[in-house]
Amino acid sequence: MGKLLSEEVKERKSGAVARIYQWVDERLGLSEVIELAKKKEVPEHRHSFWYYWGGITLFLFLVMCVTGVLLLVYYRPGDEAYESVRQITYDIKFGWLIRSTHSWAANLMIGAAFVHMFSAFFMRAYRKPREFTWWSGLVLLILAMVFGFSGYLLPMDELAYFATKVGLSIPAVIPVLGPWVADIIRGGPEITGFTVSRFFALHVVILPALFIPILIFHLILVQKHGMSVPDGEAKDVRTIPFFPNFAMRDLAIWLITLNVLALLAALFPWKLGAPADPLKPAPMDIHPEWYFMSSFQMLKIFGQLFPGAVGEFLGLAVFTLGLVLWFLIPFFDPKTEGGLRARATMYFGLFVLGVLVITTIWGYWALPSTK
Amino acid sequence: MSNQSETMGRIGGDEKGPESGDLMDRRGFITAVVGVVGACYAAAIGYPVYRYLASPVEEAMAAGAVKEVTLPKEAMDLPQNSALMFKFGTRPALLIRHEDGTYTAMSAICTHLGCTVTYEPDQKRVFCPCHSGVYDAVSGKNVAGPPPHPLERYEVEIRDGQIIVRRS
Numbered sequence: 017m018g019k020l021l022s023e024e025v026k027e028r029k030s031g032a033v034a035r036i037y038q039w040v041d042e043r044l045g046l047s048e049v050i051e052l053a054k055k056k057e058v059p060e061h062r063h064s065f066w067y068y069w070g071g072i073t074l075f076l077f078l079v080m081c082v083t084g085v086l087l088l089v090y091y092r093p094g095d096e097a098y099e100s101v102r103q104i105t106y107d108i109k110f111g112w113l114i115r116s117t118h119s120w121a122a123n124l125m126i127g128a129a130f131v132h133m134f135s136a137f138f139m140r141a142y143r144k145p146r147e148f149t150w151w152s153g154l155v156l157l158i159l160a161m162v163f164g165f166s167g168y169l170l171p172m173d174e175l176a177y178f179a180t181k182v183g184l185s186i187p188a189v190i191p192v193l194g195p196w197v198a199d200i201i202r203g204g205p206e207i208t209g210f211t212v213s214r215f216f217a218l219h220v221v222i223l224p225a226l227f228i229p230i231l232i233f234h235l236i237l238v239q240k241h242g243m244s245v246p247d248g249e250a251k252d253v254r255t256i257p258f259f260p261n262f263a264m265r266d267l268a269i270w271l272i273t274l275n276v277l278a279l280l281a282a283l284f285p286w287k288l289g290a291p292a293d294p295l296k297p298a299p300m301d302i303h304p305e306w307y308f309m310s311s312f313q314m315l316k317i318f319g320q321l322f323p324g325a326v327g328e329f330l331g332l333a334v335f336t337l338g339l340v341l342w343f344l345i346p347f348f349d350p351k352t353e354g355g356l357r358a359r360a361t362m363y364f365g366l367f368v369l370g371v372l373v374i375t376t377i378w379g380y381w382a383l384p385s386t387k
Numbered sequence: 388m389s390n391q392s393e394t395m396g397r398i399g400g401d402e403k404g405p406e407s408g409d410l411m412d413r414r415g416f417i418t419a420v421v422g423v424v425g426a427c428y429a430a431a432i433g434y435p436v437y438r439y440l441a442s443p444v445e446e447a448m449a450a451g452a453v454k455e456v457t458l459p460k461e462a463m464d465l466p467q468n469s470a471l472m473f474k475f476g477t478r479p480a481l482l483i484r485h486e487d488g489t490y491t492a493m494s495a496i497c498t499h500l501g502c503t504v505t506y507e508p509d510q511k512r513v514f515c516p517c518h519s520g521v522y523d524a525v526s527g528k529n530v531a532g533p534p535p536h537p538l539e540r541y542e543v544e545i546r547d548g549q550i551i552v553r554r555s
Contacts, residue, residue, distance in 0.1 A: 274428075
């Protein structure tokens with residue numbers, strides 16, 4: 017009797033759920049999306065592992081959005097910036113964890129985006145018809161790095177202060193417009209509460225307003241063109257359904273990412289240094305975040321080779337040239353069969369990767385505190 | 388995939404058998420495990436986020452849990468038929484000195500919708516400007532307008548030339 021009753025309740029429930037689903041479906045067309053997801057196939061081959069890095073980057077971006085909104089609850093830009101971050105870190109319950117998660121997620125996100133970019137590069141996923149996916153991805157990575165740069169100053173501790181001071185002196189070497197641009201970004205000749213307010217507006221309003229539409233564009237293109245299959249795997253490639261097979265694997269990898277992030281954030285909480293003091297000398301081991309370390313070190317090398325502003329200007333010119341070439345790769349290597357240009361592109365990619373890795377390691381090795 | 392799941396689903400017992408409703412098959416077990424693990428993750432994320440957001444509330448509750456407040460010495464100089472606003476913990480309160488020289492202390496938060504009330508010396512009443520609520524200046528009783536309850540009264544004691552207000 018009890019069993020019959022419970023079955024009856026279950027049936028009624030499922031009937032109610034079905035009716036609600038139908039009501040929503042008639043208005044939003046959910047069934048069409050589900051049908052589309054059922055038909056969608058993802059190629060599977062020995063390089064499939066690299067397909068997950070875009071998803072990891074997206075997941076970390078979502079974590080950053082959530083933790084960023086939570087930090088906004090207590091963060092106060094301007095002259096109170098340091099005090100508010102001190103409160104978040106030491107006074108507010110679990111504030112240290114939210115801040116640490118935000119900072120770690122930022123670093124992991126940029127790391128994942130780099131892996132995603134280089135894997136797309138070496139699998140030649142920039143070729144027709146995915147040129148716009150490549151370009152939008154590069155713009156997203158650049159914006160993510162600007163996110164990182166602007167977020168780095170917000171606690172206004174001494175390392176953030178001096179790293180931003182150094183970072184903003186780079187555009188100042190651009191002839192004619194450089195010093196004016198740097199002053200406008202800083203809100204004056206020095207880094208003050210005005211700079212923090214500007215960077216805050218950039219970090220929480222302007223950059224998300226640019227980033228999110230480009231991200232949506234990027235994701236739509238990924239859906240439209242599907243996953244790119246590398247040359248060597250193109251023949252008789254096996255596919256798996258996107259839903260549930262690929263989606264479940266993606267979810268599992270998100271879960272692993274979440275666990276790694278939680279461990280890092282809890283075991284290695286992000287530090288807060290002493291408050292910024294313009295009258296104090298810069299700390300000995302002043303350095304930018306790791307993703308700017310390569311350019312930091314290259315500027316140092318150029319500075320030693322060509323003393324004065326010439327070195328910095330040349331360094332900046334080389335970065336700009338490298339970035340332009342990186343953008344133009346789809347035009348240089350448009351063919352799908354391996355040839356001279358394909359090989360040259362591969363060597364160029366390996367060269368760029370090598371330079372980035374070596375100068376980053378060199379940068380850390382050259383820090384006074386590591387000697 | 389689905390065929391495999393169906394085959395695996397039968398391992399736990401014959402689905403058509405008489406006991407199929409009671410025995411948990413493999414699919415049911417996995418669903419339950421995923422549900423429990425999901426709930427653990429939700430709790431592990433939700434708890435710190437809740438404590439983070441509730442942090443100032445907890446602090447205010449702790450600060451508001453005071454039982455006694457000593458007013459500054461100037462409170463003794465309060466003229467007759469006038470009032471002084473002060474903080475009892477984190478909340479506003481009212482000390483009234485009546486014409487006969489006696490003191491009354493009460494919460495200054497209107498029991499209707501939480502506006503801060505004021506003492507009107509000309510009418511010798513406590514008045515809430517938001518919705519014209521009126522309280523008795525001696526007892527704190529709600530006497531006119533929408534307030535549903537009296538204002539909370541505090542005890543007043545004068546000790547060593549200072550006024551001490553405490554929760555009754």
